[in-house]
Amino acid sequence: MTENRTGGPGEPGSQWYDGEAGPLVRPYALTGGRTQPGPTGVRFDLIALVTLVPGAPALDDAALGPEHRTLIDLCRAETQSVAELAADADLPVGVVRVLLGDLLELGCVVINRPVPPARLPDERILREVIAGLRAL
Helix, strand or coil: CCEEEECCCCCCCCEEEEHHHCCCCCHHHHCCCCCCCCCCCCCCCCCCEEEECCCCCCCCCCCCCHHHHHHHHHHHHCCEEHHHHHHHHCCCHHHHHHHHHHHHHCCCEEEECCCCHHHCCCHHHHHHHHHHHHHC
């Protein structure tokens, strides 16, 4: 195992990492320095479901970066949550949110956000409906 380092030992910003880890790429390099998805700053919950639009561009589309193509490829198989995409793509969640914002603007994906708890039906009402159905 070889060790690589940036900066000298004890210097500010010196960082040691394993040579087998591969190249070190900072998250801001993957997003072009952006930290918010899209110009509208849409925020994606970790459990928001991402579905690929049927007419999404092919993986060889030159307008998309390799990370965008990875997310598209992961969504081709099945709908996945933002957290699952981040784990499967081995990318930080913040980076995945920015990249999904790009894909959303391009019309490649549809995001289904979870229903806020305040908008869910009251449990009491659901129990009354069940009781009414049983009475039939």
